[in-house]
Amino acid sequence: MATIADVAKYTGLSSATVSRVINNYPHVSEDKRKLVHDAMKELGYFPNTSARNLRNRKTNLVAVLIPRLTNPFFTLILDGIERVAEANGFQLIICQTKSSKKKEIDFLNLLQTKQVDGVIFTSIENEWELIQPYTAYGPIILCNEYHHDATVPMVRLDQVQGSYLGTRHLIEKGHTKIAYCMGSTSGLSIDRRRGFFKAIEEAGIEMKSEWIFRDTYTMEDGKRVFQQILQLSDRPTAIFTGGDEVASVMVKEAGRRGLHVPGDIAILGFDDQPIASLIEPELTTIYQPGDEIGARAMTVFIECLNGIRERMSQSVIELPLSLVIRDST
Amino acid sequence: MATIADVAKYTGLSSATVSRVINNYPHVSEDKRKLVHDAMKELGYFPNTSARNLRNRKTNLVAVLIPRLTNPFFTLILDGIERVAEANGFQLIICQTKSSKKKEIDFLNLLQTKQVDGVIFTSIENEWELIQPYTAYGPIILCNEYHHDATVPMVRLDQVQGSYLGTRHLIEKGHTKIAYCMGSTSGLSIDRRRGFFKAIEEAGIEMKSEWIFRDTYTMEDGKRVFQQILQLSDRPTAIFTGGDEVASVMVKEAGRRGLHVPGDIAILGFDDQPIASLIEPELTTIYQPGDEIGARAMTVFIECLNGIRERMSQSVIELPLSLVIRDST
DNA sequence: CCCCTCTTTGTAATCGATTTCATGAAATCG
DNA sequence: CGATTTCATGAAATCGATTACAAAGAGGGG
Incomplete structure (x- = not known):
């Protein structure tokens, strides 16, 4: 696979300039810009995401904890999260906890190792005091399920x-x-x-x-x-x-x-x-508007990443529920 | 956040030795091993996944293409994939195509940029000739839906x-x-x-x-x-x-x-x-045993990664279907 | 005691990008 | 026209790990 160095050599430019072209920075002349683009196409070059992630200290990955993939209510939440994630260039890693306390905690390792930029919980198995220490490593958002003593943003239903x-x-x-x-x-x-x-x-x-x-x-x-x-x-x-x-x-x-x-x-x-x-x-x-709280949670997550919202203190977004009367009562 | 260099300095050892301890390599004396473990705990050290991915040229991430998260049959497949993935240390990135040809192709960019080790399709929107070029970048497995002219492994139902x-x-x-x-x-x-x-x-x-x-x-x-x-x-x-x-x-x-x-x-x-x-x-x-084909597909994927199975030529795993007679016919 | 092998550890290169800083050229200004 | 910005580009450091190679020390055999 071609690297940025290959593109640099091929064009006779430095990797710095190539990088500027890739990231659409200003102060690059039009002819070099075109030169680089042609070279990238010619060499079949694609920037390596791991290298970028390392340098940028950001992965654009979010871990979503969900008890079961086969539960339609939770996949509806996931659908809402996905909608906002994809609109903002984030990818989702699915973490199926199967309602296991241990798995839930294990998945938080993704945050410690910086494999993800943050975590969204759609259900909670452990007490908050066990989860709280992990808030130091990145944004944690609660969506749907919550703890009253949680010290993070939560999006929930009344x-x-x-x-x-x-x-x-x-x-x-x-x-x-x-x-x-x-x-x-x-x-x-x-x-x-x-x-x-x-x-x-x-x-x-x-x-x-x-x-x-x-x-x-x-x-x-x-x-x-x-x-x-x-x-x-x-x-x-x-x-x-x-x-x-x-x-x-x-x-x-x-x-x-x-x-x-x-x-x-x-x-x-x-x-x-x-x-x-x-x-x-x-x-x-x-x-219960599952997709709505999912979308809101992802929005809140992005706010936390951008520093617009305080990620280590409690804040609550609560949406109302409504009764749908049909024939079973 | 502490890095491997911090642990090295703290212990008075080199980062090479620390790395050997992290990865459980032989030829490290027991006392140094313990020293490093203690230091990691003391400093709150966790290895950075992006750095490892870059160096190892492997992400342990698999992209799963799925038309809709809210379709229970597809989440059943996903559940099967997840079961095998988690047992083998892989994480899944969900790629909801919403049956869009464009999105399907766009997601293959994850493979080109080496953000994932491979891709599993559970549905296919584009013709095979449009997907085929991407097989050069890593394993692509077809699960559930397929094309007769596909040049990759497929797991399907009869x-x-x-x-x-x-x-x-x-x-x-x-x-x-x-x-x-x-x-x-x-x-x-x-x-x-x-x-x-x-x-x-x-x-x-x-x-x-x-x-x-x-x-x-x-x-x-x-x-x-x-x-x-x-x-x-x-x-x-x-x-x-x-x-x-x-x-x-x-x-x-x-x-x-x-x-x-x-x-x-x-x-x-x-x-x-x-x-x-x-x-x-x-x-x-x-x-249709959705979880079963999901699990098989992930198994096949791992075989491809390990070079046990040819990833760029057609191979077929086909499971039988059965009729369940109830009351609507 | 010498030579050889095996264990243990370190030095430095490497993975593939981004970014700071420096530099020369071009443009702007009074 | 000289001084000052602004633009365009490159050299080299950096992100945080892994690993090839080197080297020193320990142990064993003759």
């Missing part, structure tokens, strides 16, 4: 409001026994729970601890939890799920058992994924 | 067999008027069409050109094409779709219009995505 809206909707439909599928210890999960209980308490409804279910993320989880719910002696008449996939599986399972949705049991989704309006009955759900 | 199985199934169900949703000019689309017509011709069925529809990829496309089908005077009684999303939308649309599936119109999917078994009626479809 989970309290979202789950409050959904729960109130269920209550208005007459439900007083509502099962709740809980997430992790992240700020997102805490807030979602907060909104749920806010609506419950406002309505003066009593909540049983056996109606609360942990770790309900995947379709398998949904199936399992739904079975558990059916076996309860004092059975809930509505279910607040953590996501549309779980909700879809529950609707499916209900149908398989001859239970009518929402007549026998109402099911509320979360996300408003495409699947929500494809299944029968269509899912009532909370619309 | 599309002829898959569409043949599906079409024969429709014919066995008594259908003689079958609409066909066509793809592009890639080898995959050609073969899928080949399998379809093989079954049609074997059965001695007459095919009308107005039953053939182009560019049916997205849910919007599905809706549009379904409407067109309903308006035909000589209406097909079955539809061969290009994917489960399109099929799902069609099932939905049929329901909305009071048409019974499969009674009034049978609908055959492709891929066997999760959605296939969530909608009502469940989709009969062709199971």
Whole structure:
């Protein structure tokens, strides 16, 4: 492969001048500029990115942490991130954590070794105190999931409001026994729970601890939890799920058992994924603009890189959620 | 940030010895080894990846071209690629082409500038003659979509067999008027069409050109094409779709219009995505092991890098497809 | 004790760009 | 017309690692 030195030799110029042409600097005469361009074409020259990265101390690479590539809500976020990244000349490295604390931390090594200019988290497995030390190495942005004590910019959705809206909707439909599928210890999960209980308490409804279910993320989880719910002696008449996939599986399972949705049991989704309006009955759900927060997060990231935004102190961009009423409630 | 020179100075050793310790080379005494490790920890040293990449002429980065991140079948492939990549110390750069010929070619620049060690295509927009010149710059692997004249390794699924199985199934169900949703000019689309017509011709069925529809990829496309089908005077009684999303939308649309599936119109999917078994009626479809071909493609890629496999001549790994019979046919 | 091999370490070149500084030529100004 | 900018270009340092080669010291055999 041809190097800049080859181009310099071929044109009889110095590598400095060739570099100036490549980077479109001023103070290069038109004839030399053309000479260099012709030589680059003639020799099949392409600047070596590793060399540039080393010298420029910048890689134009961003690591995006995502729990699972096969989760449509997270790929929607990724899509939003990608849109802004590509418009600004950044490439994305995908880091699938599979919800592993260890992997999450391991990926931060990319930042320490300067392989990426920064990191965007779309989910968080570890406590903030374990992640915080890494903020010294470059911008870290939280997108979607968050910790209340995080000392970095976060782009998030108003989970309290979202789950409050959904729960109130269920209550208005007459439900007083509502099962709740809980997430992790992240700020997102805490807030979602907060909104749920806010609506419950406002309505003066009593909540049983056996109606609360942990770790309900995947379709398998949904199936399992739904079975558990059916076996309860004092059975809930509505279910607040953590996501549309779980909700879809529950609707499916209900149908398989001859239970009518929402007549026998109402099911509320979360996300408003495409699947929500494809299944029968269509899912009532909370619309989460995943692509929007992804795009915002990438924008915030660029602001941090350019020093326009403080990268090591907390700042919050919060977007509202909205209830989409369909036929499952 | 500390550099290798800092560690050398701190320990009183040369950077060569430090480098040997970092890379676990033999012929370094145990005490120096420990000395260096302690110093690295003390100084908070991490090797700079750009510098290593430059020197080693290797980035451990692979570009993966994918039409849309929000398409579950492609993220399934990505998941398979990621599994093998991560097990072998490679990172993935996602390149969303959005089915644009120009973007596809633009991403190959990553290969020319040596930002990545190679490229895996999961879809192909351009003709092979336009891509071929780039094979000079590094391994290019085709995964899923392919061109028959490609001069690189390909990992693919037996599309002829898959569409043949599906079409024969429709014919066995008594259908003689079958609409066909066509793809592009890639080898995959050609073969899928080949399998379809093989079954049609074997059965001695007459095919009308107005039953053939182009560019049916997205849910919007599905809706549009379904409407067109309903308006035909000589209406097909079955539809061969290009994917489960399109099929799902069609099932939905049929329901909305009071048409019974499969009674009034049978609908055959492709891929066997999760959605296939969530909608009502469940989709009969062709199971495509996306993660499997992804994993194989990444394995093949590594073989090419290691010189175990010829990277600039055609080789084919083909996996079989299978029919999953459910309730939409 | 001498010669040879093996281990351990260092010096300096190298990977391929960018950029500072220096220099001479050309343009501008009063 | 002389002084001062501005323009165009090159030499060489630099980014931060890896590695070929050299050299010194340790150990072994005869």
